[in-house]
Amino acid sequence: MSLGKLLERLIQLIPVLLGVSLIVFVMLALTPGDPVQIMVGEQAITPEQEAELRRDLGLDRPMVERFFLFIANAVQFDFGQSFYHGRPVADVIAERLPATIELSLVALIVALATAIPLGVLAAIRKNSIFDRLATVGSLLGVSLPGFWFGILLIMLFAVHLQILPVSGRIGYASEVPTVTGFLLIDTLLAGDFAAFGEALRYLILPAITLGLPMTAILMRVTRASMLEVMRQDYITFAEAKGLSHRRVIFRHALKNALIPTVSVAAIETGSLLGGNMIVETVFGWPGLGRLVVESIFLRNYPLVQAAVLLYAITYVLLNFVADILYTVLNPRVKL
Amino acid sequence: MTVLLEVSNLHTEFHARAGLVRAVDGVSLKVSRGECLGVVGESGSGKSVTFSSVMGLVRSPGQVTQGAIFFDGRNLRDLSREEMRAIRGRDIAMTMQDALTALNPALTVGEQLAEVLEAHDETLPTGRTARRTAIRDRSVEMLGLVGIPSPEARLRQYPHEFSGGMRQRIMIAIALACRPKLLIADEPTTALDVTIQAQVLELISDIRARLGMAVVLITHDLGVVAEHCDRVMVMYAGQVVEEGPTDQVIGAPCHPYTRGLLASIPRPALRGQPLTPIMGQVPDLVGLPPQCRFHSRCPLAQPQCLVEVPMRDAGPGRRSRCLRLEEMA
């Protein structure tokens, strides 16, 4: 991992972020609906008040000027005030971000922890009953609409069995001092294991709902790449060396087979982060996705712009992580 | 010389989508200790599958269905998977056609060498550090043996950091790490430049002499066989069609297929004469009728060839699968 390559990556980030900002800007500009009118709603407002509000929001300036103003401020990490919250956009986003990241990471871990073993098992027992079940299961996984599946889970585990909570992040008996914003970490830092368990309980259903499609995808990728790898000469050669089956599978096959899995996982994590407003809505999870969708509907321009920028940065960084993992796993590639 | 490997009436079949493929159809062969046997045939003749069967490495949907494989007095087909695994790499080793694909790209050369020793060498000390040192010393020794300069440093490198010839040597070093009694070298030179081919073959011959191991050299290059092998076995469409001492088979082939093979190689002695390729193609191995398999391409074919043809003695130590072998002398 050379410094030069890192720098190159960072430089590549710039056109992507500019492009993303521009697209969001143009998209919002072309979208009918006036933030001032939405804000005022049914209330009475005089034209003077309206003009003043427009000025307060910075909407009186021409579009092009607003775009460059946004870029100039964004460079200094100033994303402006959220139209509705009376606070800086950065604060509002920062409050919601840890919940989204925590849920996504747990979903990712759940997905990896189930997808890789299942995918490997399905590949080495190709065409067995297990393989077929796993394949059908993974297809089911990608075919289930999340909002539907989530509500089914709530019905079963929360309403009928009453063993898991319906919604939210943690109960109200626990008061955990916020350090990182990640409840699983904060509870441990506070040494409150009961609260940790509780936070975990709240995470189970949303993490499963969110992680299921990813599990299915990763399982298919793992299985396919494992099958591909198992056909390679070096596996035959490893077997000819008289190595144990275990070693052939784990040391020789898996290390190569995981390369695509890891890449796909890194990319899919981006979609976990950005694609979970459905799960957030169903499980009342206080994450960013829901906020962004609301903000689109409310034409809360500064928040939408900042959030999309954040998503884009995350995406690029995740790709970066994927690249690093790729080098770790695949010595042929040097960054 | 005592017999090291004796295969009799081996059948290996593949359940392909088009039907049952008899990739190895009644092959019998012997390899003596220290001997070098050349196995010649076109792609699809069954020569590689025969020795995969010997090593117990036939993959599904393939299956050894019949026959005995005696190695060092034991029938390998009766062994458990674990016993078979213990023999692979320790007693019978194999090298593959292309070291680039045979070596795991994600592991260092050192690790790929060490793991064979780890798997088989019972003489290694048990203490962690001592064991590691011993393995390292052995690895260095093996790389030295196959002629890799500054072996210690190169153990930490990955296969892609070596040249083609070097990789081939590494693969051979890995195969030979446990001093096997039999080395199956599957097309060891096909993937190499001509200049390096000779070096690698010399290396194999040289080590064979030093370690006293037997070698099976699978190739489609009769020139290689002529130079390095004591005996040769020619395969066609899953069957052995001719076998015997190398010089005799090459000097006076007694199967039309062998003759065809020889006629298609450019040889200095025959300069000026046109090369004559064998016409036609290898038959589809699905649902073959019991008759001479070379019949469709054979210049000597006659109506009576449409029967099942057995192997017959064709002189001392020589056998051939041709009805008209007497006429060929």
Add this chain to the structure above:
Amino acid sequence: MTDAALAPTSAPAADSLFRRNLREFRRNRLAVASALVVLLFVVMAVAAPLIAPQDPNATDLFRRLQPPAWIEGGDWAFPLGCDGLGRDILSRIIYGARISIFIGIAVILLATGVGILAGLAAGYFRGWVDVVIGRIVDILLGFPYLIFAIGLMAMMGPGLVNIVLALAYKEWVIPCRVVRGETLAVRELEYVEAARALGAGPRHIMWREILPNILSPVIVVSTIRMANVIILEASLSFLGLGVQPPTASWGSMVSDGRAFILESWWVSTFPGLAILLLVLAINVASQGLRDAFDPRFSE
């Protein structure tokens, strides 16, 4: 001496190979069954007016949330029960097949078409073409899918065509990346080099030499994505941006019914099962096809 010298090969008759592949496919019973299911859905979609027991859009508030026939209060004239406006769920599923299949196919065709063009160009020409396409792809991938689609829907307004466009605007990136990667790998292979040496133009090489050899992963990815597209359409409906009423799409039926799921589970369950079944069948059948037709997977 090479094998070619020994055995001058001539390709086996293409026709017999095709038939053999087809025979092979037919032996895979699960795949055949799945293909039949897909066919059934297509027939259902085409012949919807003939087979639907009721008018899919006829509301009857007296039948609001009527349960399926086998539950008390049900009626065999409305076998799977009725939705919140008393419309026959079975009929709506039958008609909804048209929309869901249309959206799935339209988005995937559009996206795959654009993706193949862009991916081939990027992978084959490399250089600045690759850089430009790569940047666009990066920028689009930087957007979360659903948020991008929501933004576009807000911009373009409602409508079936707009849904297709909103999804395809980003969807093409996925086949594009696959095609680009495969093209990069394939363009260096011998037969492509050979074609180039023989003086074939880029268009010929891309369409005749490269494309056929990379089609199989593209098809695989596309079928998987089709499931995703149908679910995304449902998600847009969930957020109130789906197909326009009274048209039924399975996605919108599932999402409309989600509100009733605690008490009238049938409203969203049956269309949900229809999505599952179709997507599952498409996937299984396509996997069977690939197993039978993709030479890389045959021994």
Add this chain to the structure above:
Amino acid sequence: MKALPRLLMATALVAAPALVPVAASAADLIVGFTLDADTLDPANHRKRETETIIRNMYDGLVTRDANMVVVPEIAESITQVSPTEYDFKIRSGIKFHDGSTMTAEDVKFTLDRITVDGAMGGQTSPRKGLMGPVASVDVTAPDTVRITLSEPWPILPAMLPNQQIVFKAFVEKVGDEGLATQVNGTGPFKLAEWRKGDAVILERFDDYYGGATDIPPVGPACVDRVIFKIIPESASRVAALLAGEVHIINELPAFSIKQVEANDGTQVMTVNGTRSFFIAMNMEGEYFDDVKVRQAAAMAIDKQLIIDKILGGNAAPIDGILSPDAFGSSELPKVGYDPEQAKALLAEAGFPDGIDVTMDTEGAFKDTAEAIASMLTNAGIRTTVTVGEGAQLSDKWRTKGAPKSGDMFFTSWGNGSLDPFDIFTPTHRTNDRGNSAGYANAALDALLDAAAVELDVDKRRGMYREAEMMINADQPYVYLWVPKDIYGVSKRVTGWQPSADSRINLHDACLN
């Protein structure tokens, strides 16, 4: 391959301790609520949901009782000195959550912050419009505040419950931005923690002065803590109530009523709402410029059937814009359901073969809009529903006089004050902000303007009656219904009932 099952086992073990439920504290009253507060600053928001949460921490000068009657809260008494002057006598001994005593200065500061341009750090409060023609606020005695209007505005007392009193010194300390997340009010609960997007946790304020004397019981709140838990998805909200996780939920869907009633331990509570639903017909369009076509549309819709079947009977039908509970509402001539007559009217208007129109609506009302569309279709007004997004639709329909496209718009208008000024004028006065129909009637405009400033209550009521009769005849809208607000409530909750202004005041609520 033994490693794999072991790995799965290990995962299961990690999860196992988490399965032991943690009991919530017995004295926590939890409200499953649709939306989080945007901000906790009482002067810097425009959302009903935000106010509902804030109102439990901040008190106002006045409040409303269960019957929507305005009663004094922080004020002890209200005196109207002149048509444009009101005196508010402030109670003594009211404490903020930090223990400081509230003064008349704080009241003045609060009202100035809302009504003076740029009073909030250069910005003007978005709630200024709710204060109408307030010209100035002055402290006339240590315990008296006078509000002076620039013109008579009889509904001032009715609008004042929407403004809550903040602490001047505190605002000056934390700033306007600080007030968005911190609370130092005079209400029955103080802020314990705001878990944004997830929950607002409130704690009982033990030094509470007791609240409005007209609304017993007076004293500190009953429960230790109140938690507004944000659950946007209605099915999840109902599930949480059924699972006993929350005790009160708002916006209970009508179709879930049966289930909540059937469940042991939960019940349904309703209250008359204040939001009128109607269909705007574009009077500048090609069909609805003809009153006959508009009447045909009104006749084609069987309101009662929709109320019974879709709204579960939880709505009151209306024949004018006003809710039956609103000031000035009266019995109006009914447009009966008569599809045949509707067809006849269409034919009379020159459309014997019917017409093809579209009806815009938001996703949330798709169901009802489709039911209406099919009724219209049956009467020859072949209607296609177009679901749009809120912002797009308001752009399209609330044009304030600019030309508009589209045929019909199924929408609603809120009237929290239950005063006609708030709903009648915006939806019917020429080119006003909510006049989606494009209705223009100079006589009505004059009447509405006069009624807005009429101080004689009976005369004012009569003026609105007259206005209702005018629009009843012109039929610019199809007036539909005012739905009830439906709540799911645990039977453990006592001392609470829903309020018509949609607020959830929990001062008096207890949990058994």
